[in-house]
Amino acid sequence: MATNSTLKNQLANKQETSAQQVSANSLGLKSLLNTPTMQKKFDQVLEKKAPQFMASLLNLYNGDPSLQAAEPMSIVSSAMVAASLDLPIDKNLGYAWIVPFYDKNKGHKAAQFQLGYKGYIQLALRTxxxxxxxxxxxxxxxxxxxxxxxxxxxxxxxxxxxxxxxxxxxxxxxxxxxxxxxxxxxxxxxxxxxxxxxxxxxxxxxxxxxxxxxxxxxxxxxxxxxxxxxxxSIEMQKAISEDEREVKDITDDASEEEPEKIIDVEYTETDPEPKKKKDKESAQDVMDMSFD
Known part of the structure; x- marks a missing residue:
């Protein structure tokens, strides 16, 4: 039988957990990339090249006001596609682009992955x-x-x-x-x-x-x-599929907005920005979306 003390402790723990969980889309891109979950995912895909790739993503984001208006999670998911294909996302290089589109039904911008013609050539040569x-x-x-x-x-x-x-x-x-x-x-x-x-x-x-x-x-x-x-190759088939799928998904006739993904962060009184929570990932992991 649960005592009053036990119930109070359970309630306190539940409130603490809720306070540590924030919507991924409410975080800025920089804060989102600094979470352990994101760093782990990019490390798994790119290994030693992960820090450089993530830095290039931030540079792209900081230099494109239109992209800054897009949902952070859509930017990350688009970047993950490029990372999985080992293609740079610098738009001046022309291998792959992360492009913001306005979704009229959802009332906001979302980013999408697009493969450039140089990306197609690169993937073909790899075969x-x-x-x-x-x-x-x-x-x-x-x-x-x-x-x-x-x-x-x-x-x-x-x-x-x-x-x-x-x-x-x-x-x-x-x-x-x-x-x-x-x-x-x-x-x-x-x-x-x-x-x-x-x-x-x-x-x-x-x-x-x-x-x-x-x-x-x-x-x-x-x-x-x-x-x-x-x-x-399998890699080229994946690239073509991603390139075509993303374009079809973001239209004026988009379906209802997906529920916001949740990610664990920790706040302190002296730091208004979310800090990384060590050795813990939420059950509602932000990367559940389909990166695997």
Whole structure:
């Protein structure tokens, strides 16, 4: 039979536990990354490269006001995808991007992972099956002949008459000798973009399409070519799946907001910021979301 003293102790312990648990999304990104759970997850994936990667994530966050408005947990989950593929997230490098999108139904911004065309090339080269792989813009005056059936392509890269981009060309050659060439006109790329645009205004440019149209166009051509004719490793299949899944998940028709993840932190009277709680992880671990 429980005594009054026992009940008081249980109530006190429950209140203490509740005080130590805060919503992950209520923490700033820096505080979130400093939690033992997050550090452990990134260490498991990146080992010695984890501190450098997490520092680059903070640099990206601090330099992008639009990203700062996104849910911290969505930023971390997007970064974890890039980490699992061992790709840098510096947007100037073009391997992978963490892009904020506004979710109208949820009323806030959420970040999503997007793979760049250089990321696709990097993952392809890691398979050891590609002897050569590339994708380029084709400018006005450079295209001499293109046969869609035989895939005979004739370019004169010295014949550029203007900087206007009229199309995009992708090419790869496998170590076994098989090769593939594809050419998309800019109109074909634009039609593909509009078809898959999740915005209400289908013709509107958003995010990377707005800031670097050619990079996204080359990615589209490369991904389509590799998906149809390339050799895809498990890592490449995962990358393509993540790239496509994230884009589909964040739309104006998003489902109800997920319950906030909980993470253990500890407060002190002298420190307004949450401090790391040693050797304890909440049963409602913030990383339960699907990083494993």
């Amino acid at each position: 050891g099956q590609y002897k050569a792989i590339n994708v380029i813009e084709v400018r006005e005056g450079e295209l001499k002949k293109w046969n869609r059936l035989t895939e005979e392509l004739e370019l004169d890269l010295e014949g550029t008459s203007s900087d206007k981009v009229i199309g995009y060309c992708g090419y790869f050659r496998l170590v076994n000798g098989f090769e593939k060439t594809v050419y998309w006109t800019k109109d074909e790329v634009e039609a593909h973009r509009i078809k898959h645009n999740k915005m209400k205004d289908k013709k509107a440019l958003n995010n990377v399409w707005k800031s670097d149209y050619d990079a996204m166009a080359m990615k589209t051509v490369l991904r389509n070519m590799l998906g149809k004719w390339g050799i895809l």
